[in-house]
Amino acid sequence: MLFFASASANQNDLVEKEVIAAGGTDISTSSSGVEFSADLESAYRFCLTSRSATRVLVLVHRSEAMTSTDELYEYAMKLPWESWVNPERTFAVTETVTECRWIRNSHFAALRLKDAVVERIRQKFDGERPDVDRDNPDVVFHLHVNRNLVSFYVDFGGRTFSRRGYRKDQTEAVMGEFMAASILYRSDWYKNPQTFLDPFCGSGTICIEAALMATNTAPGLIDPDRFAFLKLPIHKEEIWGKVLDEAEKAIHPATCKIYGWDISEKAIGIAKANALRAGVLDLIEFSVKDFRKVTEEEIKALGSSGSVVTDPPYGVRLEDSKAALRNLYSDTGRIFFDYFGGWKISVLSSDVELLGYIEMKPERTNKIINGGLECQLAHYYVFNEEERKALKEKADAKRAERLSQELSPGAQMAYNRLKKNLESIGKQMAKQGITCYRLYDADMPEYSAAIDFYEGKWITLQEYAAPSSIPEEDASRRLEELILATERATGTDLENIFVKRRERQRGDSQYVRRSTPSLSHFFMVQENGHHFSVNFRDYLDTGIFLDHRPVRAMIEKMAENKRFLNLFCYTGTATVHAAAGKALSTVSVDTSSTYLDWAQKNMFVNGFSGLNHFYYKSDSIEYLKTSRDRFDLIFCDPPTFSNNKSRGTFDIQRDHAYLIRQCMRHLSKEGTLIFSTNYTRFKMDEELGEIYRIEDITEQTIGEDFKRSGKIHKCYLLTRKAVSPVEVVRKKTIRKVSLKG
Numbered sequence: 230m231l232f233f234a235s236a237s238a239n240q241n242d243l244v245e246k247e248v249i250a251a252g253g254t255d256i257s258t259s260s261s262g263v264e265f266s267a268d269l270e271s272a273y274r275f276c277l278t279s280r281s282a283t284r285v286l287v288l289v290h291r292s293e294a295m296t297s298t299d300e301l302y303e304y305a306m307k308l309p310w311e312s313w314v315n316p317e318r319t320f321a322v323t324e325t326v327t328e329c330r331w332i333r334n335s336h337f338a339a340l341r342l343k344d345a346v347v348e349r350i351r352q353k354f355d356g357e358r359p360d361v362d363r364d365n366p367d368v369v370f371h372l373h374v375n376r377n378l379v380s381f382y383v384d385f386g387g388r389t390f391s392r393r394g395y396r397k398d399q400t401e402a403v404m405g406e407f408m409a410a411s412i413l414y415r416s417d418w419y420k421n422p423q424t425f426l427d428p429f430c431g432s433g434t435i436c437i438e439a440a441l442m443a444t445n446t447a448p449g450l451i452d453p454d455r456f457a458f459l460k461l462p463i464h465k466e467e468i469w470g471k472v473l474d475e476a477e478k479a480i481h482p483a484t485c486k487i488y489g490w491d492i493s494e495k496a497i498g499i500a501k502a503n504a505l506r507a508g509v510l511d512l513i514e515f516s517v518k519d520f521r522k523v524t525e526e527e528i529k530a531l532g533s534s535g536s537v538v539t540d541p542p543y544g545v546r547l548e549d550s551k552a553a554l555r556n557l558y559s560d561t562g563r564i565f566f567d568y569f570g571g572w573k574i575s576v577l578s579s580d581v582e583l584l585g586y587i588e589m590k591p592e593r594t595n596k597i598i599n600g601g602l603e604c605q606l607a608h609y610y611v612f613n614e615e616e617r618k619a620l621k622e623k624a625d626a627k628r629a630e631r632l633s634q635e636l637s638p639g640a641q642m643a644y645n646r647l648k649k650n651l652e653s654i655g656k657q658m659a660k661q662g663i664t665c666y667r668l669y670d671a672d673m674p675e676y677s678a679a680i681d682f683y684e685g686k687w688i689t690l691q692e693y694a695a696p697s698s699i700p701e702e703d704a705s706r707r708l709e710e711l712i713l714a715t716e717r718a719t720g721t722d723l724e725n726i727f728v729k730r731r732e733r734q735r736g737d738s739q740y741v742r743r744s745t746p747s748l749s750h751f752f753m754v755q756e757n758g759h760h761f762s763v764n765f766r767d768y769l770d771t772g773i774f775l776d777h778r779p780v781r782a783m784i785e786k787m788a789e790n791k792r793f794l795n796l797f798c799y800t801g802t803a804t805v806h807a808a809a810g811k812a813l814s815t816v817s818v819d820t821s822s823t824y825l826d827w828a829q830k831n832m833f834v835n836g837f838s839g840l841n842h843f844y845y846k847s848d849s850i851e852y853l854k855t856s857r858d859r860f861d862l863i864f865c866d867p868p869t870f871s872n873n874k875s876r877g878t879f880d881i882q883r884d885h886a887y888l889i890r891q892c893m894r895h896l897s898k899e900g901t902l903i904f905s906t907n908y909t910r911f912k913m914d915e916e917l918g919e920i921y922r923i924e925d926i927t928e929q930t931i932g933e934d935f936k937r938s939g940k941i942h943k944c945y946l947l948t949r950k951a952v953s954p955v956e957v958v959r960k961k962t963i964r965k966v967s968l969k970g
Contacts, residue, residue: 231288232272232385235262236281238598240411243281251275269465273472276386276456277449280410280438285386286371287463289313293377297331298341301379305345311353313370313383313462319362320346323384324372332374342372342381367460387457394452395437395507398499404431404540406448408599409438415595415606416538416575418442422485424535428520428561430489433500433513435538440509443483447476451507483512488531490518521560525568533613534571540599541576551826552833555586562587570613579604582826585751624724632717640710643676647718655682657933665754665775668719670938676711679938681775683754688715688726689765727765753834757782759805760834762827772800772827776941777866779930780905784864785810787901791861794818794895796849801828803864808837816843816860818852820873848873853891861897865889866905881906886914889947893921902947905930909940922948 232253236244244263248256252271257264262282267275276285290308295301314320322343326335343361351358369384391407412435413419422443427435441448449456453473458464491497494517504510541561542554558578565574566589578584579602584591591607598604612620636644650668658666668688669680677693690712695704708728716723751762756778763772781803784793788810795804798817801824807815815837817828825844832842845852849867867888871879879888885906892902913923923945930944 230267230269230272231264232267232275233262233264233286233288233380233382234275234279234282235284235286237283237408237411239596240281243411243414244279247279247281248275251278269463269468270472272385273458273469274475276390276458277453277472277476278447280442280448281407281414282386283391283405283407284384284388285390286382287385289370289381289383291378291380293379295331295377295379298338301338302341302345304379305342305381306349308345308349308381310346310349310370314346314350314359314368316350316354316357316359318367318460319360319365320368320370321361321363321366322346322370322372323388324374326372326374328376329374330376335374338374339372342370346370369457383461385456385458385461387455389455390457393448393507394455395503396432396434397506398432398502404434404599406434406438408597409434410442410448411597412540412575412577412606413439413442413538415597416536416573416608418536418538418573418575422483424485424532425487426490426531426535426537427488427539428490428518428523428537429539429541430491430500430515431493431496431540433489433503433515435540436487436489436500436513436515437504437507437509439487439538440483440504440512441507443485443487443512444480444509446480446509450476486531487513489513489515490520491515492517492519520564521557523564523568528564528568536573536575537565537569538575539577541578551829552838554580554583555830555833558583558586559588562589565589565609565611569611570616572611574609574611575606576609577604577606581605582823582830588751624722628722631713631723636713636717637710639675639707640714643673643711643714644718646672647680647714651718654934663756663778663932663934665756665773665778666932666934667775667938668934670935672937676707678708678711680715681771682719683752683763683765683771685719686721686725687752687765688719688721689771690715690726690728691769692728692730694730729769756802757785757806757809759809761800761802761805761831762834773802774799776907776931776935777803777905779932780864780903780944781806783930784862784903787862788812791900792816792859792897794858794860794863796852796863796865796892797867798828799824799866801825801831803866804828804842805831805835805837807862807864808832808842809835812862814841814843816845816858818845818847818849820846820848822846850879850888850891853888853895856895858895859897859900860895861900863892863896863900863902864905865892865902869906869908881908882911885911886917889914889917889921893947893949896949898949900948903944904947905942905944907942909943911943913945917947920950922950 234244234248241258241263245256245258248263248265251274253265253267253275255266292304295304322339324335324339326332326338332338347358369388371382371384373380373382391405393406418425418439419442425439430436489500497515497517500515501510504513541557565587576584576587577597577599579599584605584607589609591609593608595606596603597606647669654666654668664685665681665683667679668682671677671679671693677695679691681689692708712726712728715721715726751764753760754763754773756773761773765771784803785806788807791812793804793807793812793815795801795815795817798804798819801817804815804817817825819825825846829844832838865888867879867881869881873879889902889904896902917923926946927943931941935941
């Protein structure tokens, strides 16, 4: 017979392995599951032992000849449904329909199949018909249509196939048994079961599935009477008995200890009850514990190595605030790093940003759909003290060898310039308490790059694209020389020098993510006494524009008792300064959810999480058009060019007058607009000067570290004049009429 085992997204390979282990053949994998051939014995074995499949169907018939629901009905009437159901038995119909033009309503297609089954049975049993029972039918038929391919199935495993039968109670955040097993498979723990811990165990599903794996207990043995095939006419009791006996004999004692912790006493009570029903309570030690408060001694008591597989809260269904979740993940990562040396860690979360707070780099990740949510399963290995020491010694040896080598003439020249800049610019910045600054900006034409120094620890080296006249070999050599010179001059480890290629950017492309944020670290830097999260690897820009440092300081001085609006807010660094300056309220607007989350993180770490701070995911121009709010201080730093589906393109030179007018509509009578742009050839519209008071403050807003670079940005203060815009328009009209006369 031909069977189909459905699987959760991205878990088909696990189901395929289980099919092979059960004796299935002729295996074909699709996006939704695995099709295979099997006799009854192999099919029974698969149903009994599969941990990751979600449903098992047996094929009745398949056709590509249909083009309408009427044809579906007529075709189904010819199939021998009497082989599966009779008037004394109940049935139900389920359906899945994908990419089918002739089925507009999948439920109607199922209804047509139901009618065909009923009519076929009537004809075969002198007018008697079976009843439909949607809740507890004897037989479930399944209609699957993909384009014109129509498959008729009988549910072989049953609609409760993926539920083992041990979960009578559960906590609010629920993970299916098949998903817990899939996560354990992905963690590789099952290959060599050792000490196991789930520190956020909830109702205990992951721990229970781990115990079943550790003892090789087939999950179907927990409730072997739940399978649908027991009611099917094709069922053979003697074959089923043989498979059951085989599975029971395969059980062996566990060779590891399993621990489940949770902060909730209620959750632990539910977990114990579930484990008791699963027959594995004696294998699991459940405890009420707050993982954030565990001690090193408690972890050492578990053993020198093991595996953590866990699904911490991530705020989708639980009422956890974003700030509390960030703290939770940050604390969890710290505990992993400090206490779990030698352990393997697997963490599931639907929020990639939260995984970033664990502050460790995963060895690998898996995409998983859990309860309809796209999640990432990140796998880490925590080095123990000996391994860390060995790695450090190896890195130190490589560094010593590299530093002992003589620099090339070009690298020596770059080194000399960098040392000179450190003596001059570095000392100036240190006197001002500035820890993040531009050290070098194409000071020598041969080495065209910008070098920014962060906290004396990290460097971003942004290479400007070389002209086409420069051979690629020469450009690569010069870049390598500059990197070596930077390492030696600053004393920064090579792994903390992040190299990027900076080319002319169009619109928001400068903000485009370059890799998955969870795969690299976020670091904290300081500016004007505030802390900001930066990311050197995943984006071209790091999360803080260093050239705007004086502008942000100015905003902090101006913000007291002001209503502040930050348009195109990026990561909210200006908003933090306004809040620190005792602004009455702040509003941050950006089109990117990622950057708004980043902005909230920056606000949170600086202690600003009150109800007077607002964040809007919106195009800034659309926000200005639709909002009626008034502000006393507005900061507007738009991109040079951008695209938007609803409003079209934005060009700073062409459209700045309109943008400024929109900003001024929202400005209070005595308010101030700070307008900035990195378009160095920018020219302010002269007509705006007739309506508003405009002060060019560019020179005041460029720090000492950027002055040698020439033009980096332009910045203006705009306030209202005593004369109204209407009066200006009236005067201009009169002047035009006079000129015509």
